[in-house]
Amino acid sequence: xxxxxxxxxxxxxxxxxxxxxxxxxxxxxxxxxxxxxxxxxxxxxxxxxxxxxxxxxxxxxxxxxxxxxxxxxxxxxxxxxxxxxxxxxxxxxxxxxxxxxxxxxxxxxxxxxxxxxxxxxxxxxxxxxxxxxxxxxxxxxxxxxxxxxxxxxxxxxxxxxxxxxxxxxxxxxxxxxxxxxxxxxxxxxxxxxxxxxxxxxxxxxxxxxxxxxxxxxxxxxxxxxxxxxxxxxxxxxxxxxxxxxxxxxxxxxxxxxxxxx
Numbered sequence: 001x002x003x004x005x006x007x008x009x010x011x012x013x014x015x016x017x018x019x020x021x022x023x024x025x026x027x028x029x030x031x032x033x034x035x036x037x038x039x040x041x042x043x044x045x046x047x048x049x050x051x052x053x054x055x056x057x058x059x060x061x062x063x064x065x066x067x068x069x070x071x072x073x074x075x076x077x078x079x080x081x082x083x084x085x086x087x088x089x090x091x092x093x094x095x096x097x098x099x100x101x102x103x104x105x106x107x108x109x110x111x112x113x114x115x116x117x118x119x120x121x122x123x124x125x126x127x128x129x130x131x132x133x134x135x136x137x138x139x140x141x142x143x144x145x146x147x148x149x150x151x152x153x154x155x156x157x158x159x160x161x162x163x164x165x166x167x168x169x170x171x172x173x174x175x176x177x178x179x180x181x182x183x184x185x186x187x188x189x190x191x192x193x194x195x196x197x198x199x200x201x202x203x204x205x206x207x208x209x210x211x212x213x214x215x216x217x218x219x220x221x222x223x224x225x226x227x228x229x230x231x232x233x234x235x236x237x238x239x240x241x242x243x244x245x246x247x248x249x250x251x252x253x254x255x256x257x258x259x260x261x
Contacts, residue, residue: 010054010062013039018047026121029113033121042089042117048157050114051089051122058123059098060245064213065185066091068220069150071211071248072183074237075224079103079147083175085135086152087114089122097125099244106144110134136162139171146175149182159186164196169204173225182223194219202261210256228257 008016013036024032030045035055039062042050052062061067070092073079080103084092087109096105107130109115115132118124131138135153149172153160162168163184172182184201188194198221202208205223212219228234231252238248 007037008039010039013037017041026117028117029111031113031117033117040121042114042122044156046157051091051118053089053091053094053122059094061091061095063091064216065152065218065220067246068211068213068218068251069152069183069185070095070246071220071251072148072150072181072222073241073244073246074234074248075181075222075228076147076179077237077240081144081146081148081177082106083139083142083144083146083149084108084152085139085150086154087118087124087130088152090118090124090128091122092150093118093124093128094122095244097128105129106131108133108135108138136160136165136168136171139168139175142171142175144175145177145180147177147180149176149180151182152185154187157187158189159193159197164200166200166203169201169223172223173204176225178225180225184221184223186219186221187217188219197221198258202258206261208258210258211251211254214254222255227260 020036022034025035026033032043034041034043038055040055041052044050054060054062061070082103082105084105084107087107093107096103109130112132115130186197201221201223207224207227209222209228210219234252238252
């Protein structure tokens with residue numbers, strides 16, 4: 001399909017995005033904002049996605065990594081308090097604002113340029129609370145209990161040091177409610193790198209589940225305070241969240257439950 005033949009669907013866009021010769025509509029620091037047809041995205045140096053938004057349906061999560069992080073809802077379908085570590089283009093915030101309006105969500109972002117772009121170009125809900133702070137510092141001093149913690153933080157292409165730090169996960173575990181769950185987006189550089197992160201996670205969480213993302217290098221880790229429900233119950237919950245725009249059937253098939261510690 002070419003531009004002249006009509007609008008690109010999401011699969012076509014994701015497959016052919018790198019072939020587009022576009023100038024950014026905005027640049028700040030190492031961040032660039034691009035737009036093509038109904039899609040607007042935030043890109044860092046090197047061409048990696050930080051966020052993707054459908055201008056005609058802004059609350060719809062588009063990137064597989066974002067959808068997989070939000071799948072943590074099957075472990076706690078009715079969260080009252082949510083912590084989002086890593087704002088990006090505000091995808092989680094738009095989703096929560098639309099589909100979970102009763103939930104109280106706190107977003108954390110250390111880069112003020114990211115916050116500026118999210119507000120100006122990515123429909124960050126007006127008045128949305130964003131704490132400008134390092135994620136590890138905030139969770140270390142947190143006295144709140146959260147039902148869900150989303151963690152999607154990077155330094156360029158690498159994981160920040162806190163994702164290898166056992167204390168970071170102990171603080172996250174302490175900050176979760178009894179039925180709470182944490183979802184961590186990773187792009188491990190090697191098997192050794194992945195094992196190092198997992199070792200730190202499992203030092204604090206007895207119950208962990210891995211999900212890889214086909215055609216991506218991403219792996220999402222779900223870290224739970226309680227044992228996960230049986231597969232049949234997770235399947236039932238996956239149907240329940242379809243109304244939120246999340247199709248989790250294939251994701252459930254890729255989940256790997258690690259032995260409890």
